[in-house]
Amino acid sequence: MMVEFNNSIFDSNNFKGVNYLLQLCTYKSRYKVFVELTENIKGTSIFKNLNYDDQQLLIQEYNSIIQSQEAINPSCVICENLSTDQEFNIEEAIRYLIQPVSIILENSKNDSYFLKSIFKHFDTTGNTSRHLDNGWIQFENAGGCDNISNFLEGKLQSFNSLPKANKSIYLRCFVLMDSDKLHPNMDLSPTKQKTKNFIETHHIPYKILNKRSVENYLPIETYNQITNSSFDNWKASFYRLTDNQKDFLNIAIGFSRKNGNGTPKKDRNNVNGETNNLYDSLSQQDYDNLNQGLSQIGDFKTTFPTFFDSNYVSNTNLLEREGGTEVNNEFLEILQKINDLL
Template identity: 40%
Template sequence: MKVEIDYNIFDSIKKDDDLIELNYLFNIILYKKRHSAYISDPRIFELPSFQNIPQGTQDVLKYSLLQDVMNTQDKDCLICAQGEVSLDEKKFSIEEGIRYLSQPVSIVVENSLNDSHFFKAIFRCLDDSKTLQMHFDNLWIQFENSGGCSNITNYIEGRSQFYQNKSKFFRCFVILDSDKLYPEDFSDKYAKVKLFLESQKITYHILEKRMMENYMPDDTIQKNIKESEKEWKNAYLHLSDSQKDYYNIPDGFIKGTPQKKKKLSKRERKKNTKNSQWDTLPAQIRELYSDLSPKNFENLKHGLKIGNIKSYLPNFFNDHKTVYKKSLLKRTEHQNNRNELYDIVNKIKEIL
């Protein structure tokens, strides 16, 4: 994060306690290059408060003035006198700046334990700068439970109360499964949530695919699904890329516990037609999966049954041999936004 320190901050330092507080702020900013400090007024160099900060910090700020002349990019926040008056604009007093810059970035997900595997995979594979991995290793990124879409607003409002209703303190990224059943499923179930997040100036992303598990590379499925689920695996891998995007891996087409398979007669097996459950599916789903054979529909209709799949399956993202840059990008190359995973990476990096 690019942090600008205003002239009036240095000019307001009158007591030893003020100087200690300012030095503590610089320690937070400069530790392991977590943030970048900038000044834009050379008069700061003449103030006693500047002369009393460590020489290393002085050198960084002098260099930042030169960098600021060459770099016209806006700063992410401003530390200034009377910064505490601001509610949503990123202006902070020294005390507020310490609170704001020392807190980790929160990635708000439905399940912090399971969904974190997806993010750690894209950190590892798609951030060539390794910035995200470094922040995660230093505990500067944390995953937090939203409790699902319906609870996002309550979660954010609770955090807002903690911040004394100052939305400027939010350093978080919200990600939501689209839960889309097919590509043209445009029902905007998140309309109210999006308006609320935008009112709080909180960055969010809604996945193009149905859920995070739908981004899993084919080779990962091939390698990690055991032979006992061979029929499901083979049927799934025969789906097209778009069909895989919207297939509900845990629940399949027909949610519920599969019934014991009925032993079919030779005549029934020869007939080989999809059963009446197929006819109960929405027309758009039947159209998307229209080339699905009766046998593959039968194998896929109740989803993948491997114990606690919602916690077991996301772990596959940790398979370094099958989850890497090329394999992840292959799962998005046919999408409307083929750069979606890079967009997620860049949105999070902007908050850091």
């Protein structure tokens, strides 16, 4: 993110605030800083009172941007007289820039493995991993899709003391949600749609996964980690699925939740109706095998996502499972939306 220190800031009497913001922005090169270094600015008391190293840093940053002919398009402009949503006074800028980027997940402990894998294998710049290592990205647990709107409302209310009427301007959040779809053409559930509407109303960047859930993006090779022979039949049947069938399978429970005696609550006709006949081609044996699910692998929701962190995972097999191209896939879309906030 580029942060511009407007000329008017150097005419203020708030050296402490300007200096604090400069340290905040430049520590470990967190943000790119731009100051239009005119002789007038160099002559202000604020500039003269800056540490010599900080003065030189501003000069070097300015020269680098000008010489590279980089577009000067700051996401945050710190100034005295505010006229646009991207302009912040010193107090606003401190609150806006000091906060980490919040990646809001339905389950932060489990789903974070998926995002860390994307950072590792698809962000060739290393920018997202650097921000994560420095605590400038934070995974937040919304406690399920139902609670995402409430979680965001709480964040918005934390900015009530700041002057802008639209508190969404202060947010630095990205929301990731499972689609929970049973087949490609299924509409979002009313709860998902309501959450999506809330997010869009507040102009918060988000991604609803194309596949059913995070687990459906695991490369096929990672299933080699399931060494218990009792799951061999499940694995054999899973490998025979088409890509589309793998995309929407409920890997944990299969096609139907079970009664206390292990009997599926829904028969195959019910399942075919719900899944738009996506699994109609399966043999009865494969159907029965897959309907057992993998929920008995320890705590499935805790154990299974850790497979994203295994040595079986690579850029190549993640992309193969995702189904896109090297220049057009969901992983790059997610990275772009997160990087735009950094």
